[in-house]
Amino acid sequence: MADPGARRTPAPGKAGRTVRIDPDAPWLRRLGDSFLAGIMEEALRRDPRDEEAIAILAHLRTKEGRIEEGLALDRRLAALRPEDPVVRYNLACSLALSGQREEALAALAAAAVLGWDDAAHAREDGDLHSLRGDPRFEELLRGMEGGGPP
Secondary structure (H helix, E strand, O other): OOOOOEEEOOOOOOOOOEEEOOOOOHHHHHHHHHHHHHHHHHHHHHOOOOHHHHHHHHHHHHHOOOHHHHHHHHHHHHHHOOOOHHHHHHHHHHHHHOOOHHHHHHHHHHHHHHOOOOHHHHHHOHHHHHHOOOHHHHHHHHHHOOOOOO
16 A cells, blocks of 8 residues: 655656655745645735634734734734633733733633633643743732632
8 A cells, every 4th residue: 555645756867756744844845835824814805804714814923933923912812802801812922022021911710701611721831831930920920720819
């Protein structure tokens, strides 16, 4: 049986040579992310209120290190879905990554009030690294765990 990750492509002087492509290769993932971002941008051109496209593009922009663009998209989504705890949590992450500590803590508190209770995830989330060590962050985590107010 043929290896599904292998493709037979002719190469100069090596016709019929098997080329193996690692489906988890970082360059291939970046290419896929770039392609998906283009699709989401087009979806937003057609419908600027497409919440799914905004959420996906915000994630991709942040993942690419385009933090301010991701933050702008997260703010846009939060305006469309003000009662969604996941949206508020993601906004807190983008704010923390952009160095806006006070706003990040406020967004995280809002997420907790709206029902975000995954303290373990928040504690380990690298996006919230800049909040670690702040007593208000620790208090929010305790609240999520049921040990105090959010």
